[in-house]
Amino acid sequence: xxxxxxxxDLIQILRDGRLHRASDLAQRLTVSDRTVWRDMATLxxxxxxxxxxxxxxxxxxxxxxxxxxxLSAPELDALRQGLRLMAAGEEPNLARAxxxxxxxxxxxxxxxxxxxxxxxxxxxxREVSRAAQHLPLLRxxxxxxxxxxxxxxxxxxxxxxxxxxxxxxxxxxxxxxLIVWHAGRKALRSLRVDRIMALGETGEVFTExxxxxxxxxxTA
Numbered sequence: 152x153x154x155x156x157x158x159x160d161l162i163q164i165l166r167d168g169r170l171h172r173a174s175d176l177a178q179r180l181t182v183s184d185r186t187v188w189r190d191m192a193t194l195x196x197x198x199x200x201x202x203x204x205x206x207x208x209x210x211x212x213x214x215x216x217x218x219x220x221x222l223s224a225p226e227l228d229a230l231r232q233g234l235r236l237m238a239a240g241e242e243p244n245l246a247r248a249x250x251x252x253x254x255x256x257x258x259x260x261x262x263x264x265x266x267x268x269x270x271x272x273x274x275x276x277r278e279v280s281r282a283a284q285h286l287p288l289l290r291x292x293x294x295x296x297x298x299x300x301x302x303x304x305x306x307x308x309x310x311x312x313x314x315x316x317x318x319x320x321x322x323x324x325x326x327x328x329l330i331v332w333h334a335g336r337k338a339l340r341s342l343r344v345d346r347i348m349a350l351g352e353t354g355e356v357f358t359e360x361x362x363x364x365x366x367x368x369x370t371a
Contacts, residue, residue, distance in 0.1 A: 165211035282344040298355035
């Protein structure tokens, strides 16, 4: 069973509002107790109103289930635009909630024909999801010439840390790349956004290099 299917089954079981022991859940899903513990932690981190702990049990408090409804094309487009706006906002909790809601809606609606690669309503892979969470901050930093601190997983798997000057975002297929000035290497670099583990604001600003310098580097 895929993990996404197992998480869905867990939610369906918990919807009865009763306390369920991990061992009972594990038996019903034919998995280990440890797997249930990890899955429940994932549900809690996603914002589901699940309460409980190992050795006690888990309960879903006040789940909200909307009735089945039909949305017109303009209504669905209004929902898409609203969620995009919230996902790009400055409030982290609301941004995460908007992306989570968009994924739920996308799972029961056809993909939009006019979608762009970072559309919230597209079926997302792990790489796309990892990149999407960083795009709002990167776009703002590029616009305002803000220096960012970066934690990045290199091609060989090692973790690196550096201050960067984000210059340009590029999209090839569904892979986002970021052109930066790397302070440590004193050189331009292209980084895969889905390999960024953490970004932080430094409060510093920089003078953007001339666009022709970046273009020359990309075409070299």
